[in-house]
Amino acid sequence: MQTRAKFAVGITVIVASLSCLAWLGYSDSKTYYHTIAEYQALQGSARSHRMRLAGTVAPGSIRHAPGRVDFVLEEQGNTLPVSYVGSDPLPDTFVDKSQALVEGRPGDNGRFVAEHVQAKCASKYETAPGSDKPAAGSPTQQSSM
Amino acid sequence: MDVFGSFALLLAFVCALYALIGGIAAIITRHPLLIKSTRQAGMATCILIFLATFSLEYLFFSDNFASAYVVSHSNRDLSTFYKVAALWSGQEGSLLFWSFLLSIYVLSVLVVYRNKNGELMPYVGVVLAGVQIFFLTLNNFVASPFKMLGNVSASGAIEPFVRMDGNGLNPLLQYPEMVIHPPNLYSGYTGFTIPFAFALAALLARYPGEKWIHLTRKWTMIAWCFQSCGILLGAHWAYAVLGWGGYWGWDPVENASLLPWLTGTAFLHSVMMQEKRGMMKVWNVWLVFTTFLLCILGTFLTRSGIVSSVHAFAQSSIGSWFVGFLGVILVVCLTAYIKNRDYLKSENRLDSVISRESSFLFNNLLFLVACIAVLSGTLFPVFSEWFTGNRISVGPPFFNKIMIPIGLALLFLTGVGPLLAWGRTSKESLKRNFGWPLLAGVVSAVITFAIGYRNIFSTTCLFLCGFVAWTIFLEFYRGAKVIAARSGMNLLFSAQELAMRNTRRYGGYVVHFGMVLIFIGLAGAAFNIDVQKTMNFGDSMKLGPYTLILQSADTKADKNYTAQRMIIEVLKDGKQSMLLYPEKRLFQGRDQASGTMVAIYSTLREDLYVVFAGQDNDTGLPVVHAFLNPLVKWIWFGGVWVVLGTLLALVPSRKVSLVFAATPEPAPAAAVPALNPTVTLREGHD
Numbered sequence: 016m017q018t019r020a021k022f023a024v025g026i027t028v029i030v031a032s033l034s035c036l037a038w039l040g041y042s043d044s045k046t047y048y049h050t051i052a053e054y055q056a057l058q059g060s061a062r063s064h065r066m067r068l069a070g071t072v073a074p075g076s077i078r079h080a081p082g083r084v085d086f087v088l089e090e091q092g093n094t095l096p097v098s099y100v101g102s103d104p105l106p107d108t109f110v111d112k113s114q115a116l117v118e119g120r121p122g123d124n125g126r127f128v129a130e131h132v133q134a135k136c137a138s139k140y141e142t143a144p145g146s147d148k149p150a151a152g153s154p155t156q157q158s159s160m
Numbered sequence: 161m162d163v164f165g166s167f168a169l170l171l172a173f174v175c176a177l178y179a180l181i182g183g184i185a186a187i188i189t190r191h192p193l194l195i196k197s198t199r200q201a202g203m204a205t206c207i208l209i210f211l212a213t214f215s216l217e218y219l220f221f222s223d224n225f226a227s228a229y230v231v232s233h234s235n236r237d238l239s240t241f242y243k244v245a246a247l248w249s250g251q252e253g254s255l256l257f258w259s260f261l262l263s264i265y266v267l268s269v270l271v272v273y274r275n276k277n278g279e280l281m282p283y284v285g286v287v288l289a290g291v292q293i294f295f296l297t298l299n300n301f302v303a304s305p306f307k308m309l310g311n312v313s314a315s316g317a318i319e320p321f322v323r324m325d326g327n328g329l330n331p332l333l334q335y336p337e338m339v340i341h342p343p344n345l346y347s348g349y350t351g352f353t354i355p356f357a358f359a360l361a362a363l364l365a366r367y368p369g370e371k372w373i374h375l376t377r378k379w380t381m382i383a384w385c386f387q388s389c390g391i392l393l394g395a396h397w398a399y400a401v402l403g404w405g406g407y408w409g410w411d412p413v414e415n416a417s418l419l420p421w422l423t424g425t426a427f428l429h430s431v432m433m434q435e436k437r438g439m440m441k442v443w444n445v446w447l448v449f450t451t452f453l454l455c456i457l458g459t460f461l462t463r464s465g466i467v468s469s470v471h472a473f474a475q476s477s478i479g480s481w482f483v484g485f486l487g488v489i490l491v492v493c494l495t496a497y498i499k500n501r502d503y504l505k506s507e508n509r510l511d512s513v514i515s516r517e518s519s520f521l522f523n524n525l526l527f528l529v530a531c532i533a534v535l536s537g538t539l540f541p542v543f544s545e546w547f548t549g550n551r552i553s554v555g556p557p558f559f560n561k562i563m564i565p566i567g568l569a570l571l572f573l574t575g576v577g578p579l580l581a582w583g584r585t586s587k588e589s590l591k592r593n594f595g596w597p598l599l600a601g602v603v604s605a606v607i608t609f610a611i612g613y614r615n616i617f618s619t620t621c622l623f624l625c626g627f628v629a630w631t632i633f634l635e636f637y638r639g640a641k642v643i644a645a646r647s648g649m650n651l652l653f654s655a656q657e658l659a660m661r662n663t664r665r666y667g668g669y670v671v672h673f674g675m676v677l678i679f680i681g682l683a684g685a686a687f688n689i690d691v692q693k694t695m696n697f698g699d700s701m702k703l704g705p706y707t708l709i710l711q712s713a714d715t716k717a718d719k720n721y722t723a724q725r726m727i728i729e730v731l732k733d734g735k736q737s738m739l740l741y742p743e744k745r746l747f748q749g750r751d752q753a754s755g756t757m758v759a760i761y762s763t764l765r766e767d768l769y770v771v772f773a774g775q776d777n778d779t780g781l782p783v784v785h786a787f788l789n790p791l792v793k794w795i796w797f798g799g800v801w802v803v804l805g806t807l808l809a810l811v812p813s814r815k816v817s818l819v820f821a822a823t824p825e826p827a828p829a830a831a832v833p834a835l836n837p838t839v840t841l842r843e844g845h846d
Contacts, residue, residue: 040561
């Protein structure tokens with residue numbers, strides 16, 4: 016075989032197999048971003064996706080239960096009950112009225128089951144990013160990764 | 161000082177503008193006085209930026225709480241150490257800091273080459289001035305760090321307003337690594353401006369030969385070294401401060417720092433193809449352009465929050481400036497390339513699949529694919545929203561699936577590449593070079609398998625680590641043996657002599673060895689375990705060979721924070737071993753701002769990583785989260801070797817004739833893989 020052809024084959028094999036892996040990884044971990052209003056309008060299979068939702072923690076809604084923490088997220092008049100079931104402790108910034116970002120899947124009886132929660136205290140920090148690390152920069156604390 | 165600072169910045173902007181416009185005029189007219197004056201304008205720009213930066217630091221040190229930036233990022237009780245770091249803890253300051261670091265490079269280049277490379281330097285000066293103008297525009301007109309607080313009085317006039325104390329520094333940043341990590345990373349980002357400027361200048365000037373590569377070799381290595389340190393220090397900071405038990409989470413800002421590192425590393429390797437064989441010229445020029453674009457993109461991702469923010473947090477208007485600048489660079493590079501691409505014709509072609517050239521080719525291919533994968537994964541939310549209307553992100557599984565095989569393949573090439581000959585490699589030499597290293601790889605895989613580290617990727621990784629480490633050892637050993645035979649020195653001194661004769665080559669091996677150590681550490685991640693438990697005093701939990709008993713708790717007060725500390729007794733295999741003190745710090749200045757101090761007991765075998773995660777809200781009892789992370793220490797240890805190797809490569813090689821006047825032969829024959837007589841190689845170190 017010509018040297019050039021050998022290279023072409025080698026390169027194609029490498030790129031094709033890595034693309035395959037990329038596709039697998041993509042299917043494993045793709046997460047949709049939705050607003051609470053969009054979430055409530057979702058139908059059928061779109062409801063089974065992994066997704067990420069943002070909102071403000073409704074004051075007084077945080078309840079600790081064995082194995083989970085329940086709370087309610089609000090966004091522009093829409094509310095969403097959430098159960099956090101992740102193993103990591105919630106960030107310190109997760110309090111009433113803090114802005115929270117939850118990641119997980121819709122559960123039974125209308126609750127959203129979150130595996131990850133990020134939070135930031137409203138108005139405690141300036142809006143500009145701080146440094147070159149997200150958790151440091153935007154004053155986010157990550158409960159898990 | 162604020163007026164002084166903003167005036168210095170404005171003047172710097174004017175000087176940079178002169179350096180750019182005057183520089184272009186100087187290139188056209190070739191007037192020697194114009195060339196000289198634009199060079200001096202470039203130097204003046206840098207010095208004015210230094211002055212502006214120092215005056216902002218002065219505002220921090222004099223606790224000037226009339227300055228908006230100081231109020232947001234400092235307070236009276238903040239320690240001196242962190243007042244230095246407060247400079248780059250916010251948007252405005254870190255952009256000024258970018259300009260500052262860039263100026264150090266620019267000034268060094270302008271001074272070092274002031275009387276050399278007359279054909280090229282005016283072009284270089286123009287490119288550098290162009291980059292500086294962009295950042296100075298941001299510093300002056302978009303994100304000025306010298307804004308003062310003011311109140312509008314009843315009469316409508318603005319009165320200055322001074323706060324009693326500042327808001328304090330974000331507690332997550334109050335950690336030693338945060339003082340050294342950003343300067344390192346930014347020095348990496350800014351440092352790649354130099355090879356970029358030389359590459360673009362050489363293309364514009366149709367500057368003959370590989371001179372620009374020789375000129376920028378050291379600058380590239382310096383930038384690369386800073387970038388590597390920055391990434392590792394950032395990982396270590398995330399590990400020690402964020403308290404989630406890991407060091408790398410594939411989040412957008414981490415990825416942003418990795419992208420230029422990937423292309424920069426590819427560039428460091430592929431330039432050797434051009435130096436030795438006159439190949440890959442187009443590729444090299446585009447690699448360095450891409451690296452610079454990715455540095456700007458990295459700064460943009462960090463500063464604008466485009467990826468993490470739309471449904472999350474912080475967003476700023478600065479993004480559009482960066483997008484514009486990226487567009488301008490791309491257009492300039494493309495135009496220069498299209499206009500002068502005939503100047504980049506390759507002089508040779510590939511002869512064989514099993515050759516040094518092809519190992520470099522595949523190395524570059526893998527780095528490029530890695531870069532594309534990380535880039536597309538990072539920007540996926542942005543692109544998916546554009547194309548489908550749905551914002552979709554991908555998580556760590558995506559990155560791990562693709563990056564682990566790439567990492568292993570690159571590790572394999574690390575071992576194989578240096579042993580292959582230029583041109584083509586014979587079967588005999590393959591057998592001679594790879595027999596022992598393969599055996600070493602098998603032995604290390606078997607040992608780790610026996611210890612209990614059983615996972616396909618980790619075992620492969622440790623096999624390759626053994627293999628590569630042994631090839632590196634053999635390279636040193638064979639070369640040193642030849643020198644020892646000729647000079648009568650012992651092997652250790654001979655190895656040192658060998659390294660000093662071709663610092664770039666052997667420095668490269670030391671860097672490779674550092675990477676092997678880092679990969680050993682990464683392999684450990686497959687075996688991390690953790691336990692989390694709400695504990696009363698006297699309660700215990702088990703984790704691997706350790707038993708953790710919560711003894712008591714206390715509080716500790718510092719000037720700037722109060723810490724709540726858990727005192728945990730650790731038993732190893734049932735025997736009393738040590739006390740660990742994970743803590744939570746409540747900082748002054750910002751209410752409710754707290755930080756975690758992880759207690760880590762680190763050995764070569766594993767890290768015991770204990771976090772005081774908070775209080776259970778129902779019972780009020782402390783929650784302790786403990787991790788057992790094998791082999792993590794090897795990563796930091798490997799980082800040290802990477803730095804040492806780069807430093808060695810930066811030292812000029814020792815001239816052999818000076819040391820051994822009687823034996824004028826050049827580099828030892830056995831250390832160099834058998835050369836194919838049909839391949840013409842250029843002078844220079846490989």
